[in-house]
Amino acid sequence: MLIIIGKNGQLAKKCLELSGPDHSICLGREDIDINSANLFERLDTFKPKAVINASAYTAVDTAESEEAKATALNVNAVEKLNDYCKSRKIQFVHVSTDYVFKGDKGSPYLPNDKYDPVNVYGKTKMLGEQAIQASSYTGSCILRTSWVYSEFGGNFVASMLKLMEEKKELSIISDQIGSPTSVDTLARACLSAIQNRLSGIHHVTDEGVASWFDFAKSIQRLGLQHGLLTKRIPIKPINSADYPTPANRPHYSVLSKDSFKKALPFVELPYWEDALEAVLVILKNKKIQD
Known part of the structure; x- marks a missing residue:
């Protein structure tokens, strides 16, 4: 049995969908308290053959004032899950983030590039990674990703579709560059990492790069094309300085996927706009069915 930690998140839902409830x-x-004293015994009742940690504290801005809560999920729980898998000699895949980097490199980040997070969320994700690395368990794999979205809602695509119907215009940040990633791509990578006992740190995103502004423009274009939007509104590019938030964001967080492609060349990493259209088609079909 594969255990997926993070029942209500988009990655957990997609991993379950792809692997099947059987x-x-x-x-x-x-179902489980990751930080409880009897965690190992509780997990043993499911007789897991592998664990994917799709759970995390991901509220980037709120983390600035809730560091203890972010640490509990992103560091302490990660260390315990890794320790459990090590003690049972089963595969562990942990999902991490581009936010462990500062975002000033100017070229795609490599898995072994220097940590330098610019916010509390990134710091706690870094510490979670370091806890795994300190254990020296060869059955552990860290997959870093970025800008994840899906058909399940609660992400940038869902927010943009809603706002584009409600607002007369939008201003979207254009000086933060990354790679939008469909949760389908990430889930397939996680399951393949389990099946092939991948270890070490690797990067998984869809191909290509974009700003949040580029991402929003594509959502509008494809949303109109597939009947998910009823009108076109102006979308204006703005700088991060024009939209201050409690947490800083990396300005350039493109990740190099070379090591992942070499290790698992059969896992498709689609171009981000193609993956986005596939998700919008799913949303279109759901709308028709409703």
Whole structure:
């Protein structure tokens, strides 16, 4: 049985969808307390053959004032899950983020590039990674990704579709560059990492790069094309300085996927706009069915 930690998140839902309920189970907060003293015994009841950690504290701005809560999920829980997998000699895949980097390199970040997070969220994700690395367990794999979205809602694509219908115009940040990533791509990478016992740190995103402004423009264009939007509104580019937030963001967080492609060349990493259209088609079909 594959255990997926993070029952209500988009990655957990997609991993379960792809692997099937006969082979995997998602565990949420109502099922398991990752920081409990009897975690190992509780996990043993499911007889896991592998664990994917799709759970995290991801509220980037709120983390600035809730560092203890972010640390509990992004550091302490990660260390315990890794320790469990090491003690049982089973595969562990942990999902991390581009936010462990400062974002000033100017070329795609390599897996072994220097950590330099610019916010509390990135710091806690870094510490979680370091806890895994300190264990020297060869059955652990860290997959860093960026800008994840899906058909399940609660992400940038869902927010943009909603705002584009409600607002007369939008201003979207254009000086933060990364790679939008469909959760389908990430979930397939996680499952392949389990199946092939991938170890070490690797980067997984869809191909290509974009700003949030580029991303929003494509959402509008494809949303109109597939009937998810009823009108076109002006979308204006702005700088990060024009839209201050509690947490800083890296300005350039493109990740090099070379090591992942070499290790698992059969896992498709589609161009980000193609992956976006596939998700919008799913949303279109859901809308028709409703």
